[in-house]
Amino acid sequence: MKVMTSILLLAVVLLSGCSSLGVKPWERDILARDDMALDNAPMDSGFDDHIYFSKEASSGGKSFGGGGCGCN
Amino acid sequence: MQSKKNKAGKAKNIRGLLSTATGCLLGASAGAQANSMAGWDADVAVLIYNETDRVSAFEPAISLKKTYDDESVLGIKFVYDALTGASHNGAAESDQVQTFTRPSGNGSYSTDAGEVPLDDTFRDSRGNLSVNYEQPIGRFNKMVYGGNVSAEHDFTSMGASATYLHDMNQRNTTLSVGVSFESNQINPEGGVPVPLTEMQANTNTQLRGDDSETRTMSEIMFGVTQVIDRYTLAQFNYGFSQSSGYHTDPYKIVSVLDSNGDLIAANGLNGTYLYENRPDSRTKQSLYGKVKRYMGGDVADISYRYMWDDWDVVSHTIDTHYRFNLSNNWYVEPHVRYYQQQAAEFYRYSITNTEAVPEYLSADYRLGDLTATTIGAKLGFMVGEHKNSVRLEMYQQSGDESPADMDALILQYNVSF
Numbered sequence: 001m002k003v004m005t006s007i008l009l010l011a012v013v014l015l016s017g018c019s020s021l022g023v024k025p026w027e028r029d030i031l032a033r034d035d036m037a038l039d040n041a042p043m044d045s046g047f048d049d050h051i052y053f054s055k056e057a058s059s060g061g062k063s064f065g066g067g068g069c070g071c072n
Numbered sequence: 073m074q075s076k077k078n079k080a081g082k083a084k085n086i087r088g089l090l091s092t093a094t095g096c097l098l099g100a101s102a103g104a105q106a107n108s109m110a111g112w113d114a115d116v117a118v119l120i121y122n123e124t125d126r127v128s129a130f131e132p133a134i135s136l137k138k139t140y141d142d143e144s145v146l147g148i149k150f151v152y153d154a155l156t157g158a159s160h161n162g163a164a165e166s167d168q169v170q171t172f173t174r175p176s177g178n179g180s181y182s183t184d185a186g187e188v189p190l191d192d193t194f195r196d197s198r199g200n201l202s203v204n205y206e207q208p209i210g211r212f213n214k215m216v217y218g219g220n221v222s223a224e225h226d227f228t229s230m231g232a233s234a235t236y237l238h239d240m241n242q243r244n245t246t247l248s249v250g251v252s253f254e255s256n257q258i259n260p261e262g263g264v265p266v267p268l269t270e271m272q273a274n275t276n277t278q279l280r281g282d283d284s285e286t287r288t289m290s291e292i293m294f295g296v297t298q299v300i301d302r303y304t305l306a307q308f309n310y311g312f313s314q315s316s317g318y319h320t321d322p323y324k325i326v327s328v329l330d331s332n333g334d335l336i337a338a339n340g341l342n343g344t345y346l347y348e349n350r351p352d353s354r355t356k357q358s359l360y361g362k363v364k365r366y367m368g369g370d371v372a373d374i375s376y377r378y379m380w381d382d383w384d385v386v387s388h389t390i391d392t393h394y395r396f397n398l399s400n401n402w403y404v405e406p407h408v409r410y411y412q413q414q415a416a417e418f419y420r421y422s423i424t425n426t427e428a429v430p431e432y433l434s435a436d437y438r439l440g441d442l443t444a445t446t447i448g449a450k451l452g453f454m455v456g457e458h459k460n461s462v463r464l465e466m467y468q469q470s471g472d473e474s475p476a477d478m479d480a481l482i483l484q485y486n487v488s489f
Contacts, residue, residue, distance in 0.1 A: 021241075021244060021245075021298060021299065021300050021301070022241055022242060022244025022245070022298070022299045022300075022301075023244065023299055023301065023302050024242070025242065025243070027302045028302075029302075030302055030303055030366045031299060031302070031305060033366070033371075035371045035395055035397070035403075036305065036364060036366055036371060038297065038305065038307055038362065038364065041450075041461075041486075042115075042135070043115050043117045043133060043135060043484075043486055044450075044463065044484065044486075046133070046149070046151070047117070047119045047131065047133070047482075047484060050151075050153075051121060051467070051482070052411070055438060055444070055467075055469065055478075056387070056411060056413060056438060056442065056444065057383075057385045057387065057413055057416065057438055057439050057442075058356075058358075058377070058379045058385065058387040058389065058411075058413060060291070060311055060313065060356070060358055060379075061309060061311055061358040061359075061360035061377040061379060061389075062309065062360055062362075062375075062377075063250075063293075063309075064218060064231075064233040064235070064250060064252045064291065064293070
């Protein structure tokens, strides 16, 4: 419960701070670049997620994965 | 949401700037518009993954994407996975030769003294099909649906997910919440071993239960993506997942040694080995943060994940990329990843015959204390209008015991059409 409360608190702080952050619509030239996409190499991320899922005891965190395997 | 215009990021290309701004004002990016005219986009890749003395994998993949006039996006991806080589069976290293029964119950294999026990019959192929559909709802909301099916000879998996995204603060903040569900069926070679029973010589009958077992997993994830300034983006996620059913690895065993650490001959083998047993549920949580920043023509990307579960596994992952844009057509992107995990509470390298057998027990090194580093680089270049890239990386694991010491090479080639 403590963890959940901390996360909620952090989210509220981040969101209230967020309203003063950001750019105007005409200032998005750089953010719109391919290499500034949050996941600009989805093929690489897909392979990596699969490798690390099958070799380590952790997985996920970024987004929902693309299907499990019998390797773990 | 990427522009395909060649802006080179110098903020001097007024046309690119205007087209992006217009796209944003109309509630659509210039990239989405370009895609709808181009029809399907395709990415093709091949991955070669090669562990020293252990597993090798060959994985071709194709990903197709189409953006429709209403800005909805359909994505289809197929990955094939061919695996061969040897895999640690869980047993401890010994100063004597060890003999093990193959998972099928037919035949045996031996490991020399002082060697990590590896089952060299590991061979599998896997096909994975996933489909994603993004549907805008009004100007500020979006739903993303996903589905996937994965099959290999002893394992099938089906999953579905739905994520809702909401843009606010002039699209500078995106909130998301997603749920996913996955159902797996495990059909081990030779049947499901009865947990914590002893491995028998291949001339004896193995104690096996059912032919198959199942496991389900549900997950919920909350996310915030925030534009910090003209050069910086940040992402923050919290994930909670719960799985129940069969979590045991049916091919893994645990050595039972005497008080001197020597083998105990039993069941027609020169050692005693128990089939492992893991709890039938697992609750995992994760916090994930990522920052991307444009730095004078280059792009830095750093992320951190903190994960913990009710098996006592706690892990930290730091992943960094730095993309040097050498020109419009060439880039070099070094990559460093560091991973560290704390062992699951039921992990044991081996047990002794003088102690009671624990309720849950696994010697799978992937559940032990572990650190791993990945170091490598990607080279990207244009061939005509097609993006190409090749990456080469070294993945190195190490832990308290020798089975965890593993090196692998990752080589991947990508082409976009």
